[in-house]
Amino acid sequence: MGIMPHANPINTFASEVYKTEFADWIHRLGVERVSMKTFVPYLSLAKVLRDLGYRTVGRVSLPVLNKYTMFSSHFDDYELMDNHNDFAGMVRGVEFSSDQPVFYFFNLGETHYPYMLTDMPKISGVHGVFKQRAQGAEHEDDSEEREFFDPTQMRMLRVQQVRCVEYIDHLLGKLIEKAPENTYFILTADHGELFGEGGQFGHGPTTQIKCFEVPFIEGMRPRMEIRPGRAKLFS
Numbered sequence: 001m002g003i004m005p006h007a008n009p010i011n012t013f014a015s016e017v018y019k020t021e022f023a024d025w026i027h028r029l030g031v032e033r034v035s036m037k038t039f040v041p042y043l044s045l046a047k048v049l050r051d052l053g054y055r056t057v058g059r060v061s062l063p064v065l066n067k068y069t070m071f072s073s074h075f076d077d078y079e080l081m082d083n084h085n086d087f088a089g090m091v092r093g094v095e096f097s098s099d100q101p102v103f104y105f106f107n108l109g110e111t112h113y114p115y116m117l118t119d120m121p122k123i124s125g126v127h128g129v130f131k132q133r134a135q136g137a138e139h140e141d142d143s144e145e146r147e148f149f150d151p152t153q154m155r156m157l158r159v160q161q162v163r164c165v166e167y168i169d170h171l172l173g174k175l176i177e178k179a180p181e182n183t184y185f186i187l188t189a190d191h192g193e194l195f196g197e198g199g200q201f202g203h204g205p206t207t208q209i210k211c212f213e214v215p216f217i218e219g220m221r222p223r224m225e226i227r228p229g230r231a232k233l234f235s
Helices: 014-029 045-051 087-092 126-135 151-178
Strands: 055-060 077-080 102-107 184-188 216-220
Touching: 014 184, 045 055, 045 102, 087 151
Parallel strands: 055 077, 055 102
Antiparallel strands: 184 216
16 A cells, blocks of 8 residues: 554544655655655555556465455566465566666565475465365365464464574565665565464454554665664554
């Protein structure tokens, strides 16, 4: 949509917050023809950028963002990766042209449950639904009750997630090296993650406050920096 994570301002209309968020794209893109009206009615960053002459490319890891969803609209090139965890493949495929600016959207699966870089086990939930649809099954078999993670398993999963973040950080360095000097980067997430807080794990279904804390880092190559007070924000 083009709206970045924001804090919780008081005595402020939501529309004023959104106008400010959209206007920030003037700085990011170096153009003046961007405002809240530019995004309405489509509310699509890809649409705005394509209208400005950008080539728009989307590479996603999660099946819930497949090419048949509305999210894929307005991308010139949009693809669901073969593997849940293939940010390395995304980075390898990045190309920049001196003739046309390009916008890349990357949705990374490595930091998503089950936080595995290789030998990914069976994933329950929505991934199972997609698999069974492909096999022609109408309902997922829930006859077997799953036991919740014990403290040892929870610690292991948290360590795995940290390792995945470190791996992504390594690949981000390679991506930044490939990009031209005037490339703008935004790193954020759609939700936080629970590792036992309040007896819960993952990110849904819950309204636990940790699920609303997301990273937000933005900056232009070669220097990236975290804006003061915006390391943990509410989306």
